[in-house]
Amino acid sequence: MNIRSSIGTNVLANQSFQRAASTWGAEFHDNITVFLDFGFVTLDQRTVSSASYVRDSFTYSEFRNAIGNDVTTADDTKMFNGLSEGPSFSIYTNQTSEAPGTNFELGYLDNNAGLNNTTVTLTTANAKALGLRDSHSSTVDGVINFNSLYDWDFDPSDGIEANHLDFFGTALHEIGHTLGFSSGVDELDNNGGGQFSDDELNFVNSLDFLRFSTESEAAGADLDWTADERDKYFSIDGGLTNAAGVASAWSKGVNYGDGEQASHWALEGGLGIMDPTTDFGVGNELSNIDLTAMDVIGYDRIFSAVPEPGSMLGWLALAFCFRRHRRLTV
Numbered sequence: 354m355n356i357r358s359s360i361g362t363n364v365l366a367n368q369s370f371q372r373a374a375s376t377w378g379a380e381f382h383d384n385i386t387v388f389l390d391f392g393f394v395t396l397d398q399r400t401v402s403s404a405s406y407v408r409d410s411f412t413y414s415e416f417r418n419a420i421g422n423d424v425t426t427a428d429d430t431k432m433f434n435g436l437s438e439g440p441s442f443s444i445y446t447n448q449t450s451e452a453p454g455t456n457f458e459l460g461y462l463d464n465n466a467g468l469n470n471t472t473v474t475l476t477t478a479n480a481k482a483l484g485l486r487d488s489h490s491s492t493v494d495g496v497i498n499f500n501s502l503y504d505w506d507f508d509p510s511d512g513i514e515a516n517h518l519d520f521f522g523t524a525l526h527e528i529g530h531t532l533g534f535s536s537g538v539d540e541l542d543n544n545g546g547g548q549f550s551d552d553e554l555n556f557v558n559s560l561d562f563l564r565f566s567t568e569s570e571a572a573g574a575d576l577d578w579t580a581d582e583r584d585k586y587f588s589i590d591g592g593l594t595n596a597a598g599v600a601s602a603w604s605k606g607v608n609y610g611d612g613e614q615a616s617h618w619a620l621e622g623g624l625g626i627m628d629p630t631t632d633f634g635v636g637n638e639l640s641n642i643d644l645t646a647m648d649v650i651g652y653d654r655i656f657s658a659v660p661e662p663g664s665m666l667g668w669l670a671l672a673f674c675f676r677r678h679r680r681l682t683v
């Protein structure tokens with residue numbers, strides 16, 4: 354996988370971003386090119402960086418067939434076998450106008466084959482990896498911004514300087530979102546309180562098929578798609594097995610959950626690069642579970658990787674995920 358990015362005026366930032374792009378690229382052998390733009394802008398003080406990414410919708414049948422055609426690892430097989438057959442999937446959800454007794458916090462099973470039960474949202478990069486989009490389309494796939502309020506350390510090889518933020522690790526994190534580490538629960542969390550019907554909230558992402566709870570399993574749902582404070586676990590076999598070994602693997606939502614965007618691992622859970630926060634003087638690295646998640650949503654994993662050189666290009670898009678500080682800034 355090749356990730357191309359824009360070039361800014363900061364040579365060290367360019368080199369570090371390219372290293373981060375090559376680090377992801379070297380883990381997967383998909384014959385695709387992902388186009389990203391990056392730069393420095395002033396963000397609010399609690400935000401370290403942000404990623405925006407273009408997304409596209411597909412039918413569940415298209416998604417499931419693509420996952421089936423993309424099986425290259427044992428984990429991929431588990432994922433495919435965990436996806437229910439037929440043109441629709443069921444979700445355990447809440448915060449919609451159909452919530453029981455208009456108590457919007459209460460979860461319920463939505464299995465009425467509506468628009469949200471037949472639609473899957475993918476980042477354009479994820480769609481490329483699944484063969485659902487032109488593999489080398491040069492339309493921008495994502496834009497990443499780093500907060501110019503902070504001092505950045507561009508070379509993690511000698512540790513991260515005190516009072517500096519890890520540029521390389523932050524680039525890895527934000528690139529991860531553009532590749533598809535994104536939950537539609539953030540859309541629910543932003544539009545909850547019964548404002549919309551479940552069919553109007555048709556933003557189940559590929560990553561959401563790895564999201565489960567005790568309640569979603571008891572209800573017989575294909576995934577958990579709630580915005581609340583209950584624990585959500587990580588599974589790559591349709592909820593049968595907890596693959597992270599922790600009860601709470603996912604962040605739960607800014608407004609109705611634990612205060613963190615659902616498009617992340619659990620806060621300070623130590624699971625991987627997609628932790629929602631970072632801090633000064635701290636390095637951030639890819640983990641095996643980060644790679645497992647990417648593998649099963651459509652990327653073709655390489656288990657002994659040789660980094661490929663990146664090349665350069667530029668573009669732009671919309672806003673979505675914000676990575677935060679563990680504490681208020683100085």
Ligand SMILES: [Zn+2]
Pocket residue numbers: 526527530616617628629674675676
């Ligand atoms: Zn993030």
